Amino acid sequence: MKPIVIIGAGIAGLQAATQLHRKNVPFVLLEKSDRAGGRIQSDLVEGFILDRGFQVLQTNYSGVQQSFDLTALQLQAFDSGARLWIRAQWTSFLNPLRSGLKLLDLIPHVISFNDIFLLGRLWFNLQWSADELVQSNESTSDMLNRWGFSEAFQTKFIRPFFRGIYLDEHLQQPASLFFFYMRQFLEGQAALPAKGMGALADQLLDSLPSESIRFGAEVIQLSSNKLELKGGELLEFDRVIIALDPHAAAKLMHVALPESVHLGSKTFYFSSPFREVQDTLLHLIPGGSKLLHYCFLSHVAADYAPKGKDLIQATSLDLGLEPEEALRLLAEYEDVQGLKFLKAYAIPRSLAKVGAFDALKQTAASKGFILAGDYCEMPSLQGALVSGEKAAIQSLL
Numbered sequence: 001m002k003p004i005v006i007i008g009a010g011i012a013g014l015q016a017a018t019q020l021h022r023k024n025v026p027f028v029l030l031e032k033s034d035r036a037g038g039r040i041q042s043d044l045v046e047g048f049i050l051d052r053g054f055q056v057l058q059t060n061y062s063g064v065q066q067s068f069d070l071t072a073l074q075l076q077a078f079d080s081g082a083r084l085w086i087r088a089q090w091t092s093f094l095n096p097l098r099s100g101l102k103l104l105d106l107i108p109h110v111i112s113f114n115d116i117f118l119l120g121r122l123w124f125n126l127q128w129s130a131d132e133l134v135q136s137n138e139s140t141s142d143m144l145n146r147w148g149f150s151e152a153f154q155t156k157f158i159r160p161f162f163r164g165i166y167l168d169e170h171l172q173q174p175a176s177l178f179f180f181y182m183r184q185f186l187e188g189q190a191a192l193p194a195k196g197m198g199a200l201a202d203q204l205l206d207s208l209p210s211e212s213i214r215f216g217a218e219v220i221q222l223s224s225n226k227l228e229l230k231g232g233e234l235l236e237f238d239r240v241i242i243a244l245d246p247h248a249a250a251k252l253m254h255v256a257l258p259e260s261v262h263l264g265s266k267t268f269y270f271s272s273p274f275r276e277v278q279d280t281l282l283h284l285i286p287g288g289s290k291l292l293h294y295c296f297l298s299h300v301a302a303d304y305a306p307k308g309k310d311l312i313q314a315t316s317l318d319l320g321l322e323p324e325e326a327l328r329l330l331a332e333y334e335d336v337q338g339l340k341f342l343k344a345y346a347i348p349r350s351l352a353k354v355g356a357f358d359a360l361k362q363t364a365a366s367k368g369f370i371l372a373g374d375y376c377e378m379p380s381l382q383g384a385l386v387s388g389e390k391a392a393i394q395s396l397l
């Protein structure tokens with residue numbers, strides 16, 4: 001039997017390789033760049049750990065719990081909740097399941113009694129199944145209005161919070177995604193590995209035999225039993241797992257995919273003088289600004305900044321936003337004295353829209369290719385992990 005070929009060493013490809021390796025099934029993992037991790041990587045810049053685009057790990061993801069040694073990652077958790085900009089100052093909104101009576105202080109400026117009742121109902125329903133809550137083809141935005149969450153709660157918390165998760169200004173992703181994330185946030189924690197999100201890929205990679213992994217191996221042509229690498233090398237296989245982002249998968253399979261299925265984002269990193277008062281909540285910037293949110297990453301995970309400094313990230317959906325403008329916008333909400341721009345990551349295809357990949361899936365099925373990648377499940381680390389595991393199982397059938 002020829003080794004199973006896996007194309008792409010993002011989290012989905014690494015997960016597929018891990019599953020095969022555990023079963024002693026030979027594989028070869030082909031990655032076009034010189035590093036594993038795909039969209040989850042970290043860089044070291046002037047002593048700061050910069051994740052390639054601000055992202056967090058949800059401790060409640062089943063895939064995360066099953067796939068990683070969480071102790072070795074030394075997870076550092078955000079406080080559960082967010083800071084909201086209310087009457088020209090930052091106010092804490094903490095996870096309703098953990099804040100108890102403190103929530104009442106936020107009535108009526110942020111939340112109403114009816115919102116609290118609706119959240120309770122939502123959480124109760126999520127204990128059984130989100131299926132009953134979902135109406136087919138309903139967007140998150142429509143669902144929020146149908147449920148009747150108050151205008152204040154929607155504009156001050158839900159919409160800014162979910163804009164940052166979806167990277168979608170208008171919350172057009174399906175309501176099912178909202179229910180999934182709400183459960184993760186209510187019951188789990190958002191966290192960072194002490195050494196950066198890239199540690200996730202490193203941990204998966206470390207458990208794989210290095211002779212089965214090839215970096216700088218870009219697949220440029222693919223047929224049902226053969227592929228060509230950039231440079232002309234040909235490789236034959238019986239089974240292939242295409243663990244690519246949807247754009248690259250579509251290109252390789254000659255499927256037309258409109259650019260509009262992708263959601264882009266830009267993350268700015270600033271170094272700041274060290275602040276004694278630690279703040280581990282995400283600051284949600286009200287709608288209308290080109291910035292979505294910002295936070296002090298080094299207050300959550302101290303190693304993200306060298307001693308005596310702090311690291312601030314700010315995220316925007318505007319890929320053309322310049323650092324000076326981002327800093328000016330940040331100054332409307334934060335003391336920016338002493339802040340120094342470090343680096344920005346503009347990522348045009350950060351996430352994909354749910355449900356836009358039927359043509360890709362049909363083409364793959366007709367050619368006998370197995371697909372993996374977050375977009376096969378849901379646009380997240382959890383989706384990538386689950387898709388990789390399913391693809392490995394399918395490749396053995």
Ligand SMILES: Cc1cc2nc3c(=O)[nH]c(=O)nc-3n(C[C@H](O)[C@H](O)[C@H](O)COP(=O)(O)OP(=O)(O)OC[C@H]3O[C@@H](n4cnc5c(N)ncnc54)[C@H](O)[C@@H]3O)c2cc1C
Binds near residue numbers: 011056058219248350
């Ligand atoms: C800014 C940003 C914020 C995010 N926030 C979160 C978050 O908070 N929580 C969360 O759970 N998820 C988040 N995500 C999503 C998460 O990062 C992705 O779901 C996950 O990393 C996708 O993994 P993947 O393996 O499916 O794809 P990718 O990571 O895209 O991996 C594909 C791999 O294929 C390689 N490749 C491409 N073409 C070829 C070729 N022709 N030949 C060989 N190799 C090739 C690429 O180099 C890459 O390594 C975020 C993503 C971004 C970018």
